[in-house]
Amino acid sequence: MRRLNRKKTLSLVKELDAFPKVPESYVETSASGGTVSLIAFTTMALLTIMEFSVYQDTWMKYEYEVDKDFSSKLRINIDITVAMKCQYVGADVLDLAETMVASADGLVYEPTVFDLSPQQKEWQRMLQLIQSRLQEEHSLQDVIFKSAFKSTSTALPPREDDSSQSPNACRIHGHLYVNKVAGNFHITVGKAIPHPRGHAHLAALVNHESYNFSHRIDHL
Template identity: 25%
Template sequence: MQVMNRLRQLDAYPKINEDFYSRTLSGGVITLVSTIMMVLLFFSELALFLHPMTESELIVDTSRGETLQINFDVTFPALACSILSLDAMDISGEQHLDVKHNIIKKRIDSQGNVIETRPDGIGAPLIEKPLQRHGGRLEHNETYCGSCFGAEQADDECCNNCEEVREAYRKKGWALTNPDLIDQCKREGFLQKIKEEEGEGCNIYGSIEVNKVAGNFHFAPGKSFQHSNMHVHDLLAFQKESFNVSHKIHKLSFGAHFPGVINPLDDVEQTQQTATGMYQYFIKVVPTVYTDIRGHKILTNQVSMGLELSFILYMQVNMCLLMQHAYISVDLTKRI
């Protein structure tokens, strides 16, 4: 109680007797206006403190040998997951064909409902008593070594499932024209699986690491490989004349997220109106260092983009040229 009394007596501005001052209208107006201005200034400064302005500064990027992480989430409502692949390549000649690491695929029905979710490359059925490389069937306590059907690069190389046979063919630059003639593909029901997924779509998402140089990555049907210095996709096994590459890009970013980042391709949707064609997105990537008010730095990127739609006739010899795809070309500006 004694403490409260002392607090009441505490006054930074000693009072004077009322006989020595008088209240006026102008003084009241000045007091009111001053109070309002102080309140407005307080909230103005508080808003500036809570929402700091971002200042930009351009400097030369002298870094070398770094990598770029590309994060994506794209839905193809008319392409089944079993035929959809992702490739990346750059001007240095490095290629990542049929990328599967850190990639997740969701099978979706015509209504967009999820049927199945699994990491890419996972889910092939087990094969009982498959055909050995030497021609006989797998016997008890015998190690399985499947034939690569002429595509092996060493005498002791084995292809134990359909995917490994297709990969061996890809490395050779060969097209797999009839999977039913391949023991592994026949036993795994490769063509049957494609037929069962007819009419389905695919949501593919994840991230890839590429060199921090100009290049491109694309989503396309078929198994990709190099043939006569050309990048081609083997579509013969799917027994279709055309593919619908309509798509919606839910998310596409380069590097880590930072406050205020704008990704121009987020929520972009394209519907294919013709039997053939491809969508090309041209992206300018600007390496960025974001520093917050506490001095923490985030190494990331900003992007700008353009879109081009091409209508192309396709050729078929022993392979199909890459014609129908969503093609994203990336160019890096050497500035931050």
């Protein structure tokens, strides 16, 4: 009885086989088939070795330590476009040490058109797609970080069309050297002027109808 039950079980398992075997008498070997098999096995072996090498790669290494150099400055790179004319806006930094970093020290005010060209819109769309994927795939982040040293600059490409539209925005780009303490970087109406208790902006001379703080951050 046990043998019969075992045979029934084996026959049932064989019937469930989704990949039935072809008898040896029906198989005919050829040189082309052997070549394709050899190429396939070689490719699979190379892919396995490459994946194992990537898995063992420890190029990314993070270390954290306390910064004891309080006297040095910290460089901040900025590239922001505000939908207002350059004569109406001012940017500066005021930290907890009551030190104001004027915008003229390292920032450039460049009149430009706020709307992006088709090529720039495509660049922005691709950059947003990459950033969204980086938040999901940490391994992809490592790959991009490694290739960033060999790739070209990721800055906003120049306009490819000769637009006759007059500049209606201001691109504030460049760098600032700030103290290693907490502070505020802000862009507001009017140019910044020093003040004994901090700083102020000449906003009274700007018409309220010119206010438009729509902005685009291309690099920060």
